[in-house]
Amino acid sequence: MATNSGELLVVTTTHDEEAKARALAADVVGARLAACAQVYPIRSVYWWDGEVQDAAEWRIDLKTRAELAPELVEFIGERHEYDTPEVVAVPVVAGSAAYLEWVRTETAGR
Template sequence: MPTDIVIAQTTTDTEHRAAELARGAVETRLAACAHIDAPLTAVYRWKGAVETATEWRISFKTTRTRLPALTAWVARHHTYDVPEWIVLPAEPGSPAYLTWITEETTPQ
């Protein structure tokens, strides 16, 4: 059964920046929560060269309704020229958890 809940992901170059993005999105109720994954190794092509970097992935839990505002907020606060932004549906999921996400992302 489709839900209104999505998981939006980005990566950044330091644990501190990841924490700032996660905290800011939750403080502004654009995400109910955000998980920061331990450092990962990214291998990618950039400006014609294959690069390797250490990054931290942030997974934001939010609603489709709040997604456009979260997308704009992350774009404004991200330091990358082209930040990763991938959105995945959260289905199926625990009804109680999905309800909590909706409640926590509802503007007060």
């Protein structure tokens, strides 16, 4: 297990349909703003338009370098259909040394 100094992040967003989530994930990875993405179903409960909402959504977790976060957030915002899409980032504090290096290598062209 290798530690990471906050150089790598997992950036999360959601979408209301699997096809849209997969397309956004592919666009992000294709633009080399993330090394990979996982797309999976979730239930979201949140406050919106003056009431509690309960909706099926598709979560997208994107592995990237912290320095790419501003560009990634802008990229997602330009392509997302939600008025206020969730885009949050959490630092990767540790992981497989080989995997962490792979994320760095796959996003190095940006």
